[in-house]
Amino acid sequence: MIDIHALMERAPADRAQYRWQRTIGDFYQRALAGSVFYALGCLVTAWFGGYFSRYPALVAAVLLLFALLTYLRRTHRPPQDLNDRLATKAWWTRHWWMVHGGSIVWCGFFAAVGVIEAGPSLVFSIAALCTIAYTSAACEVYSFDRKQALLVVVLIQLPAMALFLVEVPPLRALVIVLAVYFVYQLAHIRRRGREYDAQVDVEYALITSRAEVQRLSQQDALTGLANRREYETTFGSHWHAAARQRTALALIVMDLDHFKRVNDTHGHSAGDACLRHVAVLMQERFRRGGDLVARIGGEEFAVVLPDTSAEEAVAMAQALRDDLVNHPLPWESHAIDMTASIGVDAIRWDIDTSPQDSYRRIDDACYAAKGNGRNQVVQAGPSP
Numbered sequence: 030m031i032d033i034h035a036l037m038e039r040a041p042a043d044r045a046q047y048r049w050q051r052t053i054g055d056f057y058q059r060a061l062a063g064s065v066f067y068a069l070g071c072l073v074t075a076w077f078g079g080y081f082s083r084y085p086a087l088v089a090a091v092l093l094l095f096a097l098l099t100y101l102r103r104t105h106r107p108p109q110d111l112n113d114r115l116a117t118k119a120w121w122t123r124h125w126w127m128v129h130g131g132s133i134v135w136c137g138f139f140a141a142v143g144v145i146e147a148g149p150s151l152v153f154s155i156a157a158l159c160t161i162a163y164t165s166a167a168c169e170v171y172s173f174d175r176k177q178a179l180l181v182v183v184l185i186q187l188p189a190m191a192l193f194l195v196e197v198p199p200l201r202a203l204v205i206v207l208a209v210y211f212v213y214q215l216a217h218i219r220r221r222g223r224e225y226d227a228q229v230d231v232e233y234a235l236i237t238s239r240a241e242v243q244r245l246s247q248q249d250a251l252t253g254l255a256n257r258r259e260y261e262t263t264f265g266s267h268w269h270a271a272a273r274q275r276t277a278l279a280l281i282v283m284d285l286d287h288f289k290r291v292n293d294t295h296g297h298s299a300g301d302a303c304l305r306h307v308a309v310l311m312q313e314r315f316r317r318g319g320d321l322v323a324r325i326g327g328e329e330f331a332v333v334l335p336d337t338s339a340e341e342a343v344a345m346a347q348a349l350r351d352d353l354v355n356h357p358l359p360w361e362s363h364a365i366d367m368t369a370s371i372g373v374d375a376i377r378w379d380i381d382t383s384p385q386d387s388y389r390r391i392d393d394a395c396y397a398a399k400g401n402g403r404n405q406v407v408q409a410g411p412s413p
């Protein structure tokens with residue numbers, strides 16, 4: 030069964046795709062009960078008309094067909110992968126055939142009742158009321174596909190109405206009433222179809238704004254890197270997964286040197302440009318899927334490196350330090366030089382007992398790098 034909330038969580042790529050997937054779920058669920066109601070209408074009509082004894086073969090055949098269609102509609106589930114366009118299209122077409130099959134069977138039964146009764150009897154009125162109820166329900170539940178909804182309404186009644194018009198003159202008045210009601214139903218299908226689309230629009234707007242809110246809550250607005258919150262979540266989950274499997278995980282903590290001077294000398298917007306420049310250099314350096322580059326403070330950055338040994342991480346940190354030195358930021362007529370102090374290490378499973386422990390150790394190494402004269406990489410040792 031397709032869960033609309035789950036569908037909203039997964040947020041399909043675009044609105045058309047969302048509508049398509051939502052419609053498949055709605056179609057399956059809304060078509061489930063249809064044949065049961067047809068069967069009920071047939072039972073009531075047959076009961077009051079004494080058809081069980083007079084026309085047992087007709088009643089049995091109609092009920093059997095409805096039972097079969099109920100079974101088919103229930104078991105014909107939508108494909109698991111709703112992104113599989115071909116499979117969903119094929120499912121869609123087959124499912125409509127099942128729905129139209131029910132309409133045709135009812136129309137045949139309705140026509141038979143009209144011919145048997147040969148006039149507006151109580152039994153015929155029951156069948157006619159059922160027909161009106163079914164067409165009204167079809168306008169309502171199948172409005173997500175206006176053409177198919179129209180076809181359902183046509184197939185349920187129009188062939189029988191044509192037959193009555195020609196073969197059963199006492200029923201012509203009813204045919205006229207049904208024809209008038211049919212015009213109203215056309216308008217009803219259009220209106221409900223528009224409402225369905227409007228509802229999909231609202232849901233999709235909700236999905237996209239929720240995705241945007243989530244993105245903003247994870248992203249640093251100035252640089253576009255992950256923010257501190259996202260870093261903590263990601264590093265925490267990598268840390269625990271790596272601790273369970275005893276795999277390598279490394280962390281780099283980097284603090285820009287004398288950044289206050291950049292602001293004081295060149296202005297705050299130059300400082301902002303430097304931070305963005307550093308972010309670009311870091312993203313270019315750490316491209317491997319799974320690596321996370323984050324801005325975790327004003328001029329403090331972190332890089333989470335899964336499956337990375339201490340030696341590899343130290344080499345990467347050196348390369349990052351070199352990147353900064355070799356790529357000053359072009360600013361107005363000159364260039365702004367930047368250096369950074371960097372702490373780095375792989376998680377030490379013998380001494381680190383939590384992600385916070387690991388961070389503290391490596392952050393201490395970063396400050397040791399500052400203390401040693403800045404513009405250098407220090408590999409963290411055990412906490413003092």
Ligand SMILES: Nc1nc2c(ncn2[C@@H]2O[C@H](COP(=O)(O)OP(=O)(O)OP(=O)(O)O)[C@@H](O)[C@H]2O)c(=O)[nH]1
Pocket residue numbers: 251284285286287288289290292296297298299300301304326327328399
């Ligand atoms: N332009 C800009 N500056 C920022 C931002 N966030 C923090 N800063 C500045 O970064 C500077 C950090 O200064 P300090 O903590 O003294 O560090 P520092 O000058 O880099 O000196 P050391 O870390 O000791 O090398 C401050 O001047 C902050 O105003 C920001 O988003 N944009």
